[in-house]
Amino acid sequence: MSATAVIVDAVRTPIGRRNGSLAGVHPVDLTAHVLTAILDRNGLAPDQVDDVVWGCVTQIGAQSSNVGRLGALAAGWPESVPGTTVDRACGSSQQALHFAVGAVVSGQQDVVVAGGVESMSMVPIGSARAVGDPYGPRVRARYGTDRFSQGIGAEIIADRWKLSRIELDELSLRSHELAAAATDSGAFTRQLALVDLAEGALAIDEGIRRDTSAERLAALKPAFQDDGVVTAGNASQISDGAAALLVMTERKATELGLRPLAAFRHGVVVGDDPVTMLTGPIPATRKLLARAGLGIGDIDAFEVNEAFASVVAAWQRETGADPARVNPLGGAIAVGHPLGGSGAILTTRLVHHLRDQDLRFGLQTMCEAGGMANATLIERWS
Structure with a gap:
């Protein structure tokens, strides 16, 4: 019988808004x-x-030179503890979890900490492009475009699935309302590692806009094309944050006297059209469910990264998922999307939600630059 990988614990920082409380905290x-x-x-x-x-x-400037290794050294851990840094675009820390699971299940390692970080205030998105074109002439020649844009991809999705501005803004308003309710109810309390700052501890996600409304969202101008429907209000916020997941086998957890939060059941990654770029969660979800032998109705809670409202809305249309089970605590539109940390942040939210609500299966997926997507199935430990 193969070993079962478990997530013993999951913790995250509160998410800081761009140039907010965490802007001066080095990602290491x-x-x-x-x-x-x-x-x-x-x-x-x-x-x-x-x-x-x-x-x-x-991974440039303050985030260059292997953040994972330097973070362990900054924590005062023994020099014998190694670290590596993964880039699968927005799914980087979700992929880090998949790599960690592979290591412990195969017997190569016993205890791995997976996770991720991004300081988008200190290292702005797109910084690496200042030192060279990441695509090169052959990729551009293959796809016949001089622009690979996630924002334009979000607009293509809205057009293809006939998603209205009203529908996208409603999803965005829901995100803020649910995130505020989750904060007020204490749903995030046990998963947060508060960050002490000179002006006091950051104890909640900074991006939630409690005063937003359908009218305020409707007043925002399109961000990527004049006649478009994607705005700053129905897209994820630029932000700072980190999260960590403690991964080992069930046997190792028992040996150490630890009770897991969840079992890792399946994980997949897929490639998709790199121009539209953001549709990967749809085939990733289908592939994951097929491997698990489950239907969409078997999943009790979903974390679908709210990079753009159109991504989530199209995913819901294609999968038929119950909207009430999708992002029940709000999402990145409300709290932010610190790129490399977001995968582990979603896992942290999901494993704690399954435990708190006594639910069984959780599915997490997120779109990724380059036209990729990870999907992960976890099961509450019982």
């Missing part, structure tokens, strides 16, 4: 913060960790 230090928290919460010593697998997207 944000990484160290959640690495320290995940071990302290579970009574483990750093020398029990075999590897740190860390997601980060814009």
